[in-house]
Amino acid sequence: MSKPCLLLVDDEERILRSLAMLFRAHYDVVATTDGVEALKVVRSRPVHVVVSDQRMPAITGVDLLRQIRDHSPRTMRILLTGYADLAAVEASVNDGEIFRFLEKPWDALKLQDAVAQAADIAHAEFAEPIRVAPPPEAIVAARVLVLDEDPSTAMLVRGLLPPSCAITIATTVEAALARLGEAEHAVILAELKHGSDDVIGALKLLKQANPHTLAIACSSLRDGRLLIDLINQGQVFRFLPKPLGRELLRRALTAALDRHAQLAHDPQRARRHAVEAPREVSLPSRVMDYFRRIRENARQKAAS
Amino acid sequence: MNASMSSLPPVALAPAPPGDLAALIAPVPPLTPACTVQQAGERFLEPAVAGLLSLPIVERGRVLGCVTRHELMMRVYMQPYGRELHARRPVTALMNAAPLVIAVDSAIEAAGQLIGARIQSPITEDFVVTDAAGDYVGMGVVLDVLRALEARVGEHTRELESAYRRLKASQNQLIQSEKLASLGQLVAGLAHEINTPLGYVQNNVEMVRNHLPAAAETLAAYAGVLDAAGGDDATAAQSAQRLDDALAAFDPALCGDLASLLDDTLHGVHQIADLVASLKDYSRIDQARSENVDLHGLIESALRIGGHLLRRRDVQVRRQFGEIAPVTCAPAQINQVLLNLIGNAAQAIEHDRGIIAIRTQASGGYAMIAVQDNGKGIPPDVLPRIFEPFFTTKPVGQGTGLGLSICQQIVQAHGGRIAATSTPGVGTRFVVALPVAGRSGARA
Ligand SMILES: Nc1ncnc2c1ncn2[C@@H]1O[C@H](COP(=O)(O)OP(=O)(O)OP(=O)(O)O)[C@@H](O)[C@H]1O
Numbered sequence A: 001m002s003k004p005c006l007l008l009v010d011d012e013e014r015i016l017r018s019l020a021m022l023f024r025a026h027y028d029v030v031a032t033t034d035g036v037e038a039l040k041v042v043r044s045r046p047v048h049v050v051v052s053d054q055r056m057p058a059i060t061g062v063d064l065l066r067q068i069r070d071h072s073p074r075t076m077r078i079l080l081t082g083y084a085d086l087a088a089v090e091a092s093v094n095d096g097e098i099f100r101f102l103e104k105p106w107d108a109l110k111l112q113d114a115v116a117q118a119a120d121i122a123h124a125e126f127a128e129p130i131r132v133a134p135p136p137e138a139i140v141a142a143r144v145l146v147l148d149e150d151p152s153t154a155m156l157v158r159g160l161l162p163p164s165c166a167i168t169i170a171t172t173v174e175a176a177l178a179r180l181g182e183a184e185h186a187v188i189l190a191e192l193k194h195g196s197d198d199v200i201g202a203l204k205l206l207k208q209a210n211p212h213t214l215a216i217a218c219s220s221l222r223d224g225r226l227l228i229d230l231i232n233q234g235q236v237f238r239f240l241p242k243p244l245g246r247e248l249l250r251r252a253l254t255a256a257l258d259r260h261a262q263l264a265h266d267p268q269r270a271r272r273h274a275v276e277a278p279r280e281v282s283l284p285s286r287v288m289d290y291f292r293r294i295r296e297n298a299r300q301k302a303a304s
Numbered sequence B: 001m002n003a004s005m006s007s008l009p010p011v012a013l014a015p016a017p018p019g020d021l022a023a024l025i026a027p028v029p030p031l032t033p034a035c036t037v038q039q040a041g042e043r044f045l046e047p048a049v050a051g052l053l054s055l056p057i058v059e060r061g062r063v064l065g066c067v068t069r070h071e072l073m074m075r076v077y078m079q080p081y082g083r084e085l086h087a088r089r090p091v092t093a094l095m096n097a098a099p100l101v102i103a104v105d106s107a108i109e110a111a112g113q114l115i116g117a118r119i120q121s122p123i124t125e126d127f128v129v130t131d132a133a134g135d136y137v138g139m140g141v142v143l144d145v146l147r148a149l150e151a152r153v154g155e156h157t158r159e160l161e162s163a164y165r166r167l168k169a170s171q172n173q174l175i176q177s178e179k180l181a182s183l184g185q186l187v188a189g190l191a192h193e194i195n196t197p198l199g200y201v202q203n204n205v206e207m208v209r210n211h212l213p214a215a216a217e218t219l220a221a222y223a224g225v226l227d228a229a230g231g232d233d234a235t236a237a238q239s240a241q242r243l244d245d246a247l248a249a250f251d252p253a254l255c256g257d258l259a260s261l262l263d264d265t266l267h268g269v270h271q272i273a274d275l276v277a278s279l280k281d282y283s284r285i286d287q288a289r290s291e292n293v294d295l296h297g298l299i300e301s302a303l304r305i306g307g308h309l310l311r312r313r314d315v316q317v318r319r320q321f322g323e324i325a326p327v328t329c330a331p332a333q334i335n336q337v338l339l340n341l342i343g344n345a346a347q348a349i350e351h352d353r354g355i356i357a358i359r360t361q362a363s364g365g366y367a368m369i370a371v372q373d374n375g376k377g378i379p380p381d382v383l384p385r386i387f388e389p390f391f392t393t394k395p396v397g398q399g400t401g402l403g404l405s406i407c408q409q410i411v412q413a414h415g416g417r418i419a420a421t422s423t424p425g426v427g428t429r430f431v432v433a434l435p436v437a438g439r440s441g442a443r444a
């Protein structure tokens, strides 16, 4: 097996030299300070993983990663940034659909882990033929769970989805988990600020238990730090600020249902949504039982 | 008629409450055309109408006219034989057939205008109030209206004053929040500027650290080979093997790489030290004004802090510094002015031959700083507006439009001036003039 290809993009050459040195033993490293050059590289050869800076003179990292995704969807994308401003974090979720959001100065082991994991996933995908899009009927029969104390959210979702989509409403994390244990859901839309419940911890564990379910987080809380955790440990699919805009929500739901149908059609791709082990999550044992059930359901489904 | 009258409420003499005309009306029973002058005179003596200057004459609701106290006095009571001549005549003979009539639903201000157009000095007449159909409703006292108007103007003035105070307060808040926002931008910029070198410095040091044991082992293996040179074959073979193993783990060619990693590391450490030094200048924010501030130092520190703005487009900075005396100013504020100007200039440059020229010179007690760019310029119809708060041509979310208005406030607070000239497509120049001695030469 040849070395996987790692593309490094940063406007500071010293960063490139340092990273190249760190990775060159195990990867075929290509480094550039130029976004246009980076795009040329992904078009001309398989690139397994790209690690890009966010603030660069000609293009932002998020923009570059979005373009790389369009040219080479199997390339795994990691953002490595010196300052996590909220706009960049939000865009990296919603537009860049990135695998990890990491910060400078980086922890070498953690970065190497993330790159290795990404390279494994991409390697497996490059080895397979690209599958055709899933049949559209998979989308219309999906289940969506809405976790929000505010009933208007579920009403908004109801108005946006075809009648054939089932909507499950829960107002507490525990109720949500119970319902998720009963039936496979395609998408969960969760409000992050949720009384005393640890919605964020639950989302992270949920993603570990069942990587097929896509999470859309929404909140009036706008906290970059929390979102970074949600990307790395929760692989949150979209983040929407509250109050929810109809059009944004509609687009997020459609994209999530599409992606879920693809994952069902092509289970390999679920690996792309693999998560870091969450730092610490404290949940009562009853809740942990729900997780066990969700995981078993997901396993059975994968086996069948 | 008299009997029914005494039960009527008295004319409002107290200062009229502010409100519409309806509140000021005294529903005085009118005189009839059949009344005599004598009877009218008696009516004027009743306490209930003591505040009224005129009485209406009404027939079946229609106002025929008014008779005034003044007219009665002058034509009847003060004239020789006046009483004898006039007392028995109908009151209509003395009436003004075109009195001031105002509709009951008029606003006080409108009534005031009508009165103002008719008013004579001295005021001899009050006015008649009619309903929508033109029927008599009551009498209004001119003085009451004037008092009500005065009260209302007072009220408006107070409202204006408090609105002004609120505006002022919210403007201060805005300035405060702009300071916070620019502090946020500063932190974001600095975090990025520091974390980038910190990233490779930390990584390089770790890598060098990790290679050191292998390098040490290689050296030891070489020494072993030297030592074994005089020994037996077995020892020589053993030490050669050890060297082979060591070389597999650490190729001496790596030393070149490690040395360049350490060069980078030193560079990064210096860069961080520079940034921290600039930050120290910048953080003299509470230290209000100080004397003997070196403007060139401030310019350099603003350039360092705004470095990321310039690098975005690879903008070249040209310094043409003249001889300027140290200035009395608030360094952190002047720094903010410079940062805003440099930021705007960098944002205006949309090509990759960007140049920002910063010139300084002394002129008649002023230190002048010019910041000139070769960016897209400002159209002549926009130029007069750029110092307005919230005026921005940048997309929503990208510009607050407060940058230049803050600059202007700061410069003016220093007793200085700021001005801009621009040629679209060629570039823009901002000039800041600061009095060397500080505001009015006084220590602030
Ligand atoms: N150097 C310049 N070249 C061209 N246009 C400029 C320049 N400086 C200012 N302007 C114009 O003046 C406007 C007002 O500038 P100001 O600094 O007050 O706000 P802003 O830059 O739009 O917003 P912010 O300062 O919050 O980023 C800008 O939107 C821009 O149109």
Ligand SMILES: [Mg+2]
Binding pocket: B340, B343, B344, B399, B403, B404
């Ligand atoms: Mg500006």
